[in-house]
Amino acid sequence: DIQMTQSPSSLSASVGDRVTITCRxxxxxxxxxxxxxxxxxxxxxxxxxxxxxxxxxxxxxFSGSGSGTDFTLTISSLQLEDFATYYCQQSYSRTFGQGxxxxxx
Amino acid sequence: QVQLQESGxxxxxxxxxxxxxxxxxxASINSSYWSWIRQxxxxxxxxxxxxxxxxxxxxxxxxTNYNPSLKSRVIISVDTSKNHFSLKLxxxxxxxTAVYYCARxxxxxxxxxxxxxxxxxxxxx
Numbered sequence: 001d002i003q004m005t006q007s008p009s010s011l012s013a014s015v016g017d018r019v020t021i022t023c024r025x026x027x028x029x030x031x032x033x034x035x036x037x038x039x040x041x042x043x044x045x046x047x048x049x050x051x052x053x054x055x056x057x058x059x060x061x062f063s064g065s066g067s068g069t070d071f072t073l074t075i076s077s078l079q080l081e082d083f084a085t086y087y088c089q090q091s092y093s094r095t096f097g098q099g100x101x102x103x104x105x
Numbered sequence: 106q107v108q109l110q111e112s113g114x115x116x117x118x119x120x121x122x123x124x125x126x127x128x129x130x131x132a133s134i135n136s137s138y139w140s141w142i143r144q145x146x147x148x149x150x151x152x153x154x155x156x157x158x159x160x161x162x163x164x165x166x167x168x169t170n171y172n173p174s175l176k177s178r179v180i181i182s183v184d185t186s187k188n189h190f191s192l193k194l195x196x197x198x199x200x201x202t203a204v205y206y207c208a209r210x211x212x213x214x215x216x217x218x219x220x221x222x223x224x225x226x227x228x229x230x
Contacts, residue, residue, distance in 0.1 A: 001173070032214070032215055034214065034215070034216050034217075036217075042222075043206055043208075043220035043221065043222055044150070044217070044220060045220070046216060046217070046218055049211075049214050049216045049218075050214050050216075055218075087149075087150060089150070089215075089217075090215070091214055091215020091216065092215065093152075093172075094140075094152035094172075094215055095152065096149060096150040096152075097149075098149050099149060099150075
């Protein structure tokens with residue numbers, strides 16, 4: 001089974017900060033990597049698919065990169081509505097990372 | 106706009122069968138993949154399985170894929186007349202307590218692009 005490891009598990013940041021979250025796969029997954037945002041009590045929503053494709057309706061401050069085993073989600077200028085938990089997910093066997101909680105500093 | 110809505114009992118006794126239904130609106134249940142996903146504090150987000158229904162009248166119009174760790178206990182089925190799909194998880198234990206989500210699965214990207222709101226199922230006597 002392909003394991004997904006995110007880092008950090010949580011981070012504190014301020015509005016306007018640049019935030020980077022990392023996801024590593026236990027074996028190569030090419031670019032079959034998706035990112036989700038989840039707010040408390042809500043279902044996850046798609047942020048990035050196929051490693052670097054911005055989901056329709058998602059602000060351009062979000063970007064994704066990477067291929068193979070190492071991937072990154074970047075928020076260029078953190079906004080209040082971005083405080084949430086973010087999950088990566090690989091497409092082969094559909095496993096998720098453990099999540100990264102982005103909190104207000 | 107595609108919308109999904111889970112329904113089913115919120116409490117199930119240990120060793121019994123968990124049964125949930127996902128009603129789909131804004132899209133046909135045919136010619137798409139549909140998934141069940143669960144989320145628990147202990148195991149995070151876990152994909153349970155998916156189903157594809159071709160809409161044909163052949164003897165086997167549906168294709169299913171299951172998470173190997175749950176495969177022996179899971180059945181996912183579809184009811185085209187009601188435009189919904191269902192989950193059955195047998196022999197449940199407390200470890201199956203979770204919020205259960207249904208989602209449309211964009212198979213080419215393995216992407217869960219539309220989600221239901223989720224329903225909490227507690228396994229307890």
